[in-house]
Amino acid sequence: MSSLHALIERLPKAELHLHLEGSLEPELMFELARRNGIEIPFATVEDIHKAYDFSSLQDFLDIYYVGMNVLITQADFHDLTMAYLARVHEDNVRHVEVFFDPQGHTDRGIAFATVVNGITSALDAAEEKWGITSKLILCFLRHLSEEAAFETLEMAAEHLDRIDGVGLDSSELGHPPSKFRQVFAAAGTLGLMRVAHAGEEGPPEYIHEALDMLEIDRLDHGNRALEDGTLVARLGREQMTMTVCPLSNLRLCVIDRLEDHPLKTMLSLGLRATINSDDPAYFGGYINENFRRTADAIGLTEAEIIELAKNSFRGSFLEPAEIEAHLAEIDAVVAEAST
Numbered sequence: 351m352s353s354l355h356a357l358i359e360r361l362p363k364a365e366l367h368l369h370l371e372g373s374l375e376p377e378l379m380f381e382l383a384r385r386n387g388i389e390i391p392f393a394t395v396e397d398i399h400k401a402y403d404f405s406s407l408q409d410f411l412d413i414y415y416v417g418m419n420v421l422i423t424q425a426d427f428h429d430l431t432m433a434y435l436a437r438v439h440e441d442n443v444r445h446v447e448v449f450f451d452p453q454g455h456t457d458r459g460i461a462f463a464t465v466v467n468g469i470t471s472a473l474d475a476a477e478e479k480w481g482i483t484s485k486l487i488l489c490f491l492r493h494l495s496e497e498a499a500f501e502t503l504e505m506a507a508e509h510l511d512r513i514d515g516v517g518l519d520s521s522e523l524g525h526p527p528s529k530f531r532q533v534f535a536a537a538g539t540l541g542l543m544r545v546a547h548a549g550e551e552g553p554p555e556y557i558h559e560a561l562d563m564l565e566i567d568r569l570d571h572g573n574r575a576l577e578d579g580t581l582v583a584r585l586g587r588e589q590m591t592m593t594v595c596p597l598s599n600l601r602l603c604v605i606d607r608l609e610d611h612p613l614k615t616m617l618s619l620g621l622r623a624t625i626n627s628d629d630p631a632y633f634g635g636y637i638n639e640n641f642r643r644t645a646d647a648i649g650l651t652e653a654e655i656i657e658l659a660k661n662s663f664r665g666s667f668l669e670p671a672e673i674e675a676h677l678a679e680i681d682a683v684v685a686e687a688s689t
């Protein structure tokens with residue numbers, strides 16, 4: 351194993367951009383389809399892999415919403431979440447801030463409580479078993495109306511002890527952050543953290559809107575910020591964490607080749623970038639695979655890899671003392687590796 355790959359494996363990391371429904375591996379999809387008597391349009395795992403040849407975000411989303419139809423019971427949401435946590439425990443992930451898409455389930459007649467209780471029972475079990483801490487972020491589907499987002503926020507009201515923030519995902523083009531200004535303001539009033547996908551396919555203007563109108567605490571993706579010098583300066587000045595997802599960018603054709611990924615440029619511009627897997631079951635790699643393949647493709651240095659791991663905790667919604675403890679642990683791992 352190369353020394354960089356060994357370093358990636360040994361570094362404690364946080365994952366800040368992960369859609370739980372996007373961690374549904376084909377094998378579990380088949381198992382849940384069988385368990386629940388649900389028809390899925392794939393006969394074999396090979397069929398599924400063939401279908402995962404995406405040309406855009408929308409192309410992926412069309413399949414992503416089909417996949418999640420197998421999730422019905424609280425046990426299904428528990429098993430989905432537990433499988434993800436077991437997998438990233440192997441990657442030395444210590445903290446996760448995960449997204450879920452309640453409207454993808456409530457619109458199919460699944461109770462909001464079924465979804466949240468299944469997810470949180472697994473988050474609790476993983477903390478007990480492996481010490482992995484977590485935050486949970488409810489995403490509004492931006493192709494739906496702001497009114498529908500308000501209804502979802504209302505459903506969340508009795509679960510706010512377990513929900514830490516709101517996010518914005520799904521089809522970006524044509525659904526600017528400004529569409530969700532009021533519901534994000536309401537979420538802020540409830541004390542929830544706010545994040546939004548912006549600048550994955552959408553223009554820099556959408557990132558400006560997310561900052562100014564949604565008052566985000568963290569920016570998901572943000573690749574297209576690089577087209578706007580004023581925006582880059584602002585993101586750097588405010589040390590806005592950007593949750594970058596290299597293998598997702600490759601598979602959704604945000605970039606043509608991983609060698610073209612702008613992550614190194616982001617770091618050199620002083621942006622607080624992190625590496626994340628987005629929808630690992632669909633994009634072919636969990637967090638360490640994202641680190642390894644990106645490091646190999648664009649030549650990340652040891653110092654840059656350490657910075658990325660540190661940024662994952664700096665950009666988290668943990669308390670300052672908890673963040674400091676994780677950063678100290680990273681320093682200890684690095685010191686040990688160099689002796």
Ligand code: HPA
Nearest residue numbers: 369372519520547628629
């Ligand atoms: O990468 C993504 N972008 C937008 N919406 C999503 N929902 C799941 N993954 C994504």
Ligand SMILES: [Zn+2]
Nearest residue numbers: 369519547628
């Ligand atoms: Zn995403």
